[in-house]
Amino acid sequence: MSDLKTHYRTCNICEAMCGLEIKHQDGNILSIKGDKEDPFSQGHICPKAVALQDFYHDRDRLKTPLKRTNNGWQALSWEQAYDEIATRFRGLQAEHGQDSVGVYLGNPNAHNFGNAIMLPRFFKALGTNNRYSSASADQLPHHVASNYMLGAGMLIPIPDIDYTDFMLIIGANPIVSNGSLMTAPGVGKRLKAIQDRGGNVVVVDPRRTETAKKADQHLFIRPETDALLMLALAHTLVEEQRVDLGHLEPIIAGLDQLAEAV
Template structure:
């Protein structure tokens, strides 16, 4: 009996959400003895699309990967060796002070991407760190991803945070460029509750869907028209569209 107690598997499941992107898809995570054994979509989540993409499905593999870095590492020659947090903080602080003294605070830049930019605590601390250092060199996913959208929203509505949502249920034509909402909820369609299902319902009602993607994606399989430009030539297509419009 003692042996049975020692080798008993402690398993439990909990409801949470994925934080890799802004869709925060609902998840049910099962763990046994501290290791993730299963990640499934939370079908009862009232906010998310009741599914998930491969990034959320494989999150457990990243968490428990044997090569995951769990302690500070410093480069010595052509290899990395383990060090303490105290030594890491001291060395980083000394290097930052030297750079600021030599080049000024703006030489220190911060780029926040997924999932850090979608964590309130992570992004808030990073922003406060640059403020404390006096640097204005702050960049994030929006710097290369959707600044144009936010500028247009600010000029049209007075605030970059006021972004209009598409009326999917009444739309007669959809154009998706490089988006694959059948697998990943990212893109404007992700802002519409259960948007991919509602888009497909409109297709049944006579709407058209054009997908522009070099690959025949899961979304392109449902398209009325699939344009597959050669990789690296999408700029020519977009420039032609702008010219015609």
Template sequence: MSEWKKTFCALCYHNCGLEIQTEGHRITKVRPDRGHPRTKGYICRKGMKITHYQDHKERLTHPLKREGDQFVEISWDQAISEIAGKLRKLLDRHGPRALAYMGGGGQGCHMEAGFGRTLLTALGSQYHYSALAQELTGLFWINGRAYGRQNLHLMPDLDRAENFLVMGWNGYVSNAGVNRAKKRISEFAKDSEKQLIVIDPLLSETAKQADTHLQIRIGTAALFLKSLIAI
């Protein structure tokens, strides 16, 4: 018997609201959750394709152990027991500084980071690496300087902002950082009491809607920012 359930998409950090139709443990249909308080029925093509990822023929459903040049299916109990034993040996021989956790950058499902960080703390290590360590080092440094904490990560509040200044950002296409970006950027740009300012060498889709487009020369962004600081 099929039934509809509310959930969210875990394929990027927006986590848009979904409604899924299930039969047993299978997802049979997907549609946007129009009652979701934040995404309000928005969903991209990735979210609509989650049935493809769930039922993909190459999806791993059991632990695999390397034996020679092949991988052999084993039980979860065996996998957990063997991995725990190897972690114990590493701890006893080298201490917690020999262990690190890689993952949980917040790009999609956040539960993995919660479990991973909890395990890392229990093992006594502080070393956590993710894609954010390469992608957003500058952003986190600025967060620390501006707000006092590097992990205080703010998002644009277009509902209450009067001015929206972006630099080298084409959110109208990428949706990066703003839910339902295409609709919300268009509404913001058309509001006579708001100002959209885009700093970008390119005439991007976002720049085309801006009240002000500062089309600086490629390679001069640092000098431009330095001039703003000096004013």
């Protein structure tokens, strides 16, 4: 029997990126726990990461490429699989055009560094416009807005949750999403910390969400009126001359047009 070993890794199932402490011996995982020394997650872990052990040991887990044939599933080597897929893709695209091949990228890919580095090049080489992902299913408007406002789709502003004294949450439920895009694992404790240091958490949501239940104030609005609420907030700031750009002044453009619009 080999020595018991401990590996420290980052959970790549969601943006919270919790630190994991994995104990294993002889190829068997003995435990998966939150890493208390991880600066982001400080020991937080959710059931999905604990279940990674079940994925790993699942006897149905694919460990080699499989090809569907008339006689059932046939195991292939990676080289055979790559060759066959490349040949089929080329044939399809030659016959039906570049866009005849579509790509769908599931969520954990976005948090795996190897995939993050290699997949954009692979998609570029495929040359298809049909590229979909969990992002295209639920968050592309954020990227479009960031592209217009900040010049890059991935420049997404996030709240400084650990230092703010007032957090306004509109149409989000971070206690359930685990502070996903903020990379704020253990978000419930972080929201409570705002309140413990004398701050306030205000949630605007038509639904009485898990986060709303923990907030100091919950404001209900009609579904699909978020844009009107934002315009009303901007209008009040302009109307009451309460716009104070501070250190952001040199990098803000178009404020007059915004004032005119609202």
